[in-house]
Amino acid sequence: xxxxxxxxxxxxxxxxxxxxxxxxxxxxxxxxxxxxxxxxxxxxxxxxxxxxxxxxxxxxxxxxxxxxxxxxxxxxxxxxxxxxxxxxxxxxxxxxxxxxxxxxxxxxxxxxxxxxxxxxxxxxxxxxxxxxxxxxxxxxxxxxxxxxxxxxxxxxxxxxxxxxxxxxxxxxxxxxxxxxxxxxxxxxxxxxxxxxxxxxxxxxxxxxxxxxxxxxxxxxxxxxxxxxxxxxxxxxxxxxxxxxxxxxxxxxxxxxxxxxxxxxxxxxxxxxxxxxxxxxxxxxxxxxxxxxxxxxxxxxxxxxxxxxxxxxxxxxxxxxxxxxxxxxxxxxxxx
Amino acid sequence: xxxxxxxxxxxxxxxxxxxxxxxxxxxxxxxxxxxxxxxxxxxxxxxxxxxxxxxxxxxxxxxxxxxxxxxxxxxxxxxxxxxxxxxxxxxxxxx
Amino acid sequence: xxxxxxxxxxxxxxxxxxxxxxxxxxxxxxxxxxxxxxxxxxxxxxxxxxxxxxxxxxxxxxxxxxxxxxxxxxxxxxxxxxxxxxxxxxxxxxxxxxxxxxxxxxxxxxxxxxxxxxxxxxxxxxxxxxxxxxxxxxxxxxxxxxxxxxxxxxxxxxxxxxxxxxxxxxxxxxxxxxxxxxxxxxxxxxxxxxxxxxxxxxxxxxxxxxxxxxxxxxxxxxxxxxxxxxxxxxxxxxxxxxxxxxxxxxxxxxxxxxxxxxx
Numbered sequence: 001x002x003x004x005x006x007x008x009x010x011x012x013x014x015x016x017x018x019x020x021x022x023x024x025x026x027x028x029x030x031x032x033x034x035x036x037x038x039x040x041x042x043x044x045x046x047x048x049x050x051x052x053x054x055x056x057x058x059x060x061x062x063x064x065x066x067x068x069x070x071x072x073x074x075x076x077x078x079x080x081x082x083x084x085x086x087x088x089x090x091x092x093x094x095x096x097x098x099x100x101x102x103x104x105x106x107x108x109x110x111x112x113x114x115x116x117x118x119x120x121x122x123x124x125x126x127x128x129x130x131x132x133x134x135x136x137x138x139x140x141x142x143x144x145x146x147x148x149x150x151x152x153x154x155x156x157x158x159x160x161x162x163x164x165x166x167x168x169x170x171x172x173x174x175x176x177x178x179x180x181x182x183x184x185x186x187x188x189x190x191x192x193x194x195x196x197x198x199x200x201x202x203x204x205x206x207x208x209x210x211x212x213x214x215x216x217x218x219x220x221x222x223x224x225x226x227x228x229x230x231x232x233x234x235x236x237x238x239x240x241x242x243x244x245x246x247x248x249x250x251x252x253x254x255x256x257x258x259x260x261x262x263x264x265x266x267x268x269x270x271x272x273x274x275x276x277x278x279x280x281x282x283x284x285x286x287x288x289x290x291x292x293x294x295x296x297x298x299x300x301x302x303x304x305x306x307x308x309x310x311x312x313x314x315x316x317x318x319x320x321x322x323x324x325x326x327x328x329x330x331x332x333x334x335x
Numbered sequence: 336x337x338x339x340x341x342x343x344x345x346x347x348x349x350x351x352x353x354x355x356x357x358x359x360x361x362x363x364x365x366x367x368x369x370x371x372x373x374x375x376x377x378x379x380x381x382x383x384x385x386x387x388x389x390x391x392x393x394x395x396x397x398x399x400x401x402x403x404x405x406x407x408x409x410x411x412x413x414x415x416x417x418x419x420x421x422x423x424x425x426x427x428x429x430x
Numbered sequence: 431x432x433x434x435x436x437x438x439x440x441x442x443x444x445x446x447x448x449x450x451x452x453x454x455x456x457x458x459x460x461x462x463x464x465x466x467x468x469x470x471x472x473x474x475x476x477x478x479x480x481x482x483x484x485x486x487x488x489x490x491x492x493x494x495x496x497x498x499x500x501x502x503x504x505x506x507x508x509x510x511x512x513x514x515x516x517x518x519x520x521x522x523x524x525x526x527x528x529x530x531x532x533x534x535x536x537x538x539x540x541x542x543x544x545x546x547x548x549x550x551x552x553x554x555x556x557x558x559x560x561x562x563x564x565x566x567x568x569x570x571x572x573x574x575x576x577x578x579x580x581x582x583x584x585x586x587x588x589x590x591x592x593x594x595x596x597x598x599x600x601x602x603x604x605x606x607x608x609x610x611x612x613x614x615x616x617x618x619x620x621x622x623x624x625x626x627x628x629x630x631x632x633x634x635x636x637x638x639x640x641x642x643x644x645x646x647x648x649x650x651x652x653x654x655x656x657x658x659x660x661x662x663x664x665x666x667x668x669x670x671x672x673x674x675x676x677x678x679x680x681x682x683x684x685x686x687x688x689x690x691x692x693x
Contacts, residue, residue, distance in 0.1 A: 042400065044397065044399070044400045045400050046400075046401070067476065070470065070471040070479075071471045073471075074470040074471030074472070077467045077468075077470045078464060078467055078468055078677075078680040078681060079680050079681070079683045079684060080684070081511070081684035081685060081688070081691075081693040082511040082515075082685075082693045083490060083493070083494045083497075083510060083511055083514055084494075084511075085693055086467070086490060087487055087490055087491065087494075090467060090470060090483050090486055090487050090490075091380075091487060093470055093471065093483065094380065094479075094480050094483050094484070094487075095380070097476050097479050097480050097483075098376075098377050098380065098480060100476060101362070101377055101476055101477070102360055102377075105360050105361045105362075108343070108361075114363065115341070139684060139693070170360075171360070174360075178381070189693075192692055192693060196691060196692060197691060199688070200688075200691065303471070303472065306472070307471070307472045307473065307474065310472075310474045310534065310535070311473075311474030311475045311478075311535075313593065313595045313596055313599070314474040314475065314478070314535050314589070314596070315341070315365075315474075315475065316592070316593050316595070316596070317588055317589050317592025317593045317595070317596030318365040318366075318369065318588050318592065319341070319365050320592045320593045320596075321365075321366075321587065321588040321589075321591055321592045322365040322366040322588075324591065325366065362477070363477070364477070368584050369477075369584075372477075372481065372581055372584075373477040373480075373481075376477065376480040376481050376484060377477070377480065380484075
C-alpha cells in the first residue's frame with residue numbers, strides 16, 4: 001500500500017545506521033506516553049528523529065504514488081469512449097494531482113523540501129506503490145483501477161485519518177472525502193461493461209484478472225501478529241493483513257453481483273472466521289516489481305523526468321519574472 | 336532551478352459568507368497571482384470556497400509549542416470566566 | 431462495408447447554416463479540450479497539470495452542451511458522443527488554431543491566450559441570440575473564459591518577460607501561431623447567414639479591438655506581433671491540417687472500434 005515500507009532490508013539497515021542522534025530513553029518514553037494518551041503531534045512539537053524520518057518517508061511515498069498514479073489513467077484520457085467518461089476521468093486524475101500536492105505539503109511540515117522529495121522519486125531512491133507499474137491496456141482497466149485500486153487505497157487511508165501526526169491526518173481526511181467518488185465511478189464503468197455485450201464483459205473479466213492480485217499486493221507483505229514501531233506510534237493503525245482481509249471481504253461480493261469471477265481458484269468463504277480465504281499471493285512478483293520496476297516502472301519514471309525537465313525553463317521564467325516584478329515594486333516604493 | 340524562488344504559502348478559505356476563513360493547507364508558488372491560482376485549483380475544485388486568503392508561510396508568527404505551558408495553562412483554572420460557573424435561582428429565564 | 435462507410439453511416443452533417451455554426455463552436459471547444467487533455471500527467475509542473483486539465487474540462491463541458499444543442503435541432507446522430515467522435519476528418523469544423531500541437535508550454539499558452547480572448551468576443555455575441563439555449567450556454571461559458579484569460583495572460587507576461595530562453599520560446603510560438611488568428615474573425619458565408627438570422631451578433635467588428643488588446647499584452651511581455659503574416663484558413667470549412675488526423679485517431683478509437691455501445 002501507499003504507506004507500506006517498501007525499502008529492502010539493506011536500505012532499512014543503512015537508514016537506521018545513519019540515524020546518529022541518540023535520543024535518551026526518557027524522551028522516547030515521554031513521547032510514547034503522549035501518543036498513548038491520544039495526543040496529536042503537530043509540526044513544531046518535539047518528536048523522535050525516527051518518527052520524523054518514518055513519516056517523511058511514508059507521506060512522501062504516498063505523494064509519489066498519487067503523482068505516478070496519474071499516468072496509467074492519463075493513458076486513457078484522450079481515448080475515453082464518451083464525453084462523460086472523459087470528463088470524469090480528467091476530474092479523477094486532477095484529484096490525484098491534488099492529493100499528491102496535499103501530501104507533499106504535509107510531508108514538508110516535517111522539514112524536507114518538496115523539490116528534494118521529487119528528486120528522490122526521479123532518481124529512483126524513493127519508492128511508490130507497486131500497483132502503478134502495471135499496464136492498463138484496455139478501457140476496462142479504467143474501471144477496475146477505480147474499483148479495486150482506489151478501493152484498496154480507501155481501505156488503507158480511512159484509518160490514517162486518525163494518524164498521530166496532525167498534518168498527515170488532516171490531509172487524509174480531505175483525500176478520503178474526495179476519493180469516495182473514485183471507487184464508485186470505477187465500479188460504475190465495470191458495471192456498464194459487465195452488463196454490456198459479450199465483448200464488453202470479456203473486457204471487464206480480463207481486466208479483473210489482470211488487476212486483482214496486484215491490488216492485493218498493494219497492502220504490502222504479510223505481517224500478521226507483529227506489532228511494529230509504526231503501530232505503537234499510531235502512524236499505522238492496522239496490520240497489512242488485516243486491511244487486506246477487510247478489502248477482500250468487501251470486494252468479493254461486489255464482483256459476484258456483476259457476474260465477474262475473481263481469478264483465484266482457492267478463494268472460499270470461511271464460515272468460522274467470517275471471512276474469505278484466498279490462495280497464495282506471489283510475493284516474488286511483488287519484490288521483483290519493487291526491485292526492477294515491473295512492466296511500466298521505467299516508463300513511469302521516464303515520463304515524470306521528462307515532465308520535470310520540460311518544466312525547468314518554465315519555473316526559471318516564473319522565478320525571474322517574479323523577481324523583476326518585486327524589484328519594480330520596491331523601486332517604485334523607494335521613489 | 337533553485338527551489339529558493341519557490342515560496343510556500345498558506346491558504347485560508349471561507350466556505351461561504353458569514354463564516355470565518357479557515358486554514359486549508361499550503362501551496363507552492365512564485366508570486367501572489369500564481370499562489371491564488373494554485374490555491375483555487377487545489378482547494379476549491381468542488382466549490383468549497385467563496386473567498387481565499389493567501390499568506391507567505393514565512394510571514395506567520397507562531398507561538399512556540401515548548402512555551403505552551405506558560406502561555407496557555409494559566410487560563411485553565413480561571414473557571415469564573417465561564418457563564419456555567421454561576422448559579423442562578425430556579426425560574427430565572429433568559430440569562 | 432468498409433470502415434469509412436461504417437463511420438459515415440453513424441452520423442450526418444447539419445443542413446442549416448445555423449447548426450453548421452453551432453457545430454463550429456462545439457468542435458473548437460472539443461478539439462482544444464482534447465489537446466489540453468493530452469497534457470494530463472505531463473504538464474511542466476504539478477500545479478499546471480491541474481490548471482490545464484481544468485481548462486480541458488471547461489472546454490469539453492462546453493462542447494458537450496453545444497453538441498446537444500445541435501442534436502436537439504437536427505437529428506444528426508443518436509447522441510453527442512457519436513456526433514463528437516465518429517465524423518470524417520473533413521467533417522470537423524474547428525478552426526486550425528485549436529488543433530495546433532502542444533510543442534511546449536509557450537505554444538500552449540500563446541494558443542490558449544489567443545483562443546480564449548477571441549472566444550470571449552464570439553460568446554458575448556451569443557448573449558443576445560434568438561436561441562435562448564445557446565445564449566445560456568454562452569453565459570455560463572463566459573465565466574470560465576474570464577478565468578482562462580486571466581490565467582493565460584499572466585503566463586504570457588511571465589514567459590515573455592521571464593528569462594532569455596522563455597522569451598525565445600514565446601517569440602517562436604507567436605511566430606508559429608499568429609498565422610491562425612485571421613480565421614478566427616473571418617466573416618464567411620455561414621457567419622454572415624447566422625448574423626442575418628439573429629443567431630449571433632456580429633463579433634467580427636471586434637477584430638481590431640482584439641488585435642489591440644493582444645498586442646498590448648504582448649508588448650508588455652516584450653513580444654511583437656509578426657507583421658505581414660499570410661493568414662491560414664480553412665478549418666471552419668473542414669479543410670484541416672495534418673494535426674487533426676492524429677487527434678482523431680485517439681479521440682475516435684473506441685467509438686469507431688465498438689460502434690453503438692454504451693460505456
